[in-house]
């Protein structure tokens with residue numbers, strides 16, 4: 721949703737040329753939160769024009785419907801929010817049966833204990849660091865407890881030797897990447913303040929991001945030692 725929505729195909733090509741391998745596709749229904757950047761037909765076209773891995777992030781009040789649509793389109797992984805999903809366990813199984821990777825997203829204020837019973841059932845957890853759907857609202861800032869929440873989930877995953885991927889989404893800025901990675905994030909959704917940061921090309925931003933990730937991983941090793 722932070723790419724050039726009027727020139728999506730060329731934006732996708734530029735992202736791929738910069739060396740990014742996964743495209744995060746934000747699907748909002750305008751009701752879960754008040755924005756609707758990409759419709760189903762656009763999502764289908766994205767699948768047709770790229771062979772990149774597609775990571776669909778469904779933010780809707782009707783997850784049964786939108787998750788199934790994402791699977792029909794051929795998304796490689798599908799994330800949905802626990803908030804507003806009546807049958808979380810069942811929907812995870814629908815995704816697993818399709819062969820796609822399953823992922824749960826948590827709004828900033830949602831406690832980690834909603835994961836208690838389903839953590840072994842997911843491939844990935846997406847921690848929202850802003851309120852979902854408000855990426856184009858400049859006043860929407862990363863929540864101040866982002867690092868604490870990431871560290872808490874990292875500790876939980878490490879304590880059970882879990883291989884569930886810890887993704888973070890929302891104002892993942894070039895400056896914050898080392899701290900986010902050091903805290904335990906391993907999958908970064910790169911938007912307006914990182915890959916699409918103004919004043920530099922996508923390729924330049926990607927190179928800087930690679931350095932920032934390395935710094936974060938080094939810091940994580942130092943803390944563990």
Ligand SMILES: O=C(CO)[C@H](O)[C@H](O)COP(=O)(O)O
Pocket residue numbers: 721722744746777779850851852853854855889890891892909910911912913
């Ligand atoms: O899920 C999202 C919004 O709901 C976006 O993926 C996310 O906000 C990325 O945008 P930015 O990095 O610019 O905040």
